[in-house]
Amino acid sequence: AQSVTQPDARVTVSEGASLQLRCKYSYSGTPYLFWYVQYPRQGLQLLLKYYSGDPVVQGVNGFEAEFSKSNSSFHLRKASVHWSDSAVYFCVLRANNNAGAKLTFGGGTRLTVRP
Amino acid sequence: AQTIHQWPVAEIKAVGSPLSLGCTIKGKSSPNLYWYWQATGGTLQQLFYSITVGQVESVVQLNLSASRPKDDQFILSTEKLLLSHSGFYLCAWSGAQDTQYFGPGTRLLVL
Incomplete structure (x- = not known):
């Protein structure tokens, strides 16, 4: 079983x-990892994804994330936030590359940017 | 470019009444399609997925059903709503073995 915290x-x-x-994340195999953002009362938008290769992946709007297999982590970073970045951010794991593979969502982090 | 449309945008329904939510994807042939449910303020839970017309796999049982009558359409329904069905329903699509892209969602309130 897999989980995301x-x-x-x-x-x-x-x-x-x-x-x-x-x-x-917790998963014994090779994870496929994503960060999605959800603005108020909207669907989810993909920020970035990691499948393999360079552990630092670049996304939209200046976001990047770093994959660490040793730490089982996939932290999201941004050098300088803007008030419009206020939203809920979800870290997501896909356990394999099969069609229909289930996505496992973290609980989400609500980001508030003070002006 | 691919576009995903969900309808209705929002619904207020009575307990025990039927429900039908729809999702249409344009610009993508033979997409994989998914239904998710999000409780208010909560995380997402995958409900169903479909990789082809007429075939739907259930991931979580919430007294809901899904159908894929056409290549570009995915329907979520129930004959009898429960209070626990309230929340935000999201449809998503992907290519084979690819990233999932989400629709704008349908907000459902069951009273």
């Missing part, structure tokens, strides 16, 4: 500050 349910930072949202 986002230990911080809520994070508040000031505009212009750097950001790290934590994600830990």
Whole structure:
């Protein structure tokens, strides 16, 4: 079985500050990892994904994430946040590459950016 | 470019009444399709997926059913709503072995 843990349910930072949202996963095989963002009352938008290769992956809007197999982590980072980054962020694991493979979602981290 | 549309945008329904939610994908041939449920303020739970017309796999049983009548359409339904069905329903699509992309969602309130 696989699981995803986002230990911080809520994070508040000031505009212009750097950001790290934590994600830990549990899975015995090779994980496929994603970060999605959900703005208020909207669907999910893909920020970035990691399948293999360079452990640091770049996403949209200046986000990046770093995969660590030794730490079973996939933390999301941004150098300087903007007020429009306020949203809920989900770390997601797909256990294999089969069609219909189930996505396992973390509990989400609600980010609030103070102006 | 692919577009995904969900209908209705929102529904208020009575307990015990029937429900039908729809999802249509344009610009993608033979997509894999998925239904997710999100409780208010909660995380997402996959309900169903389909890799071809007429074939639907259930992931979680919530007294709901799903059908795929056409290549580009995915329907979620129940004959009798429960209070616990309230939440946000999201449809998603992917290519074979690829990233899932989500629709705008349907908000459901059961009273």
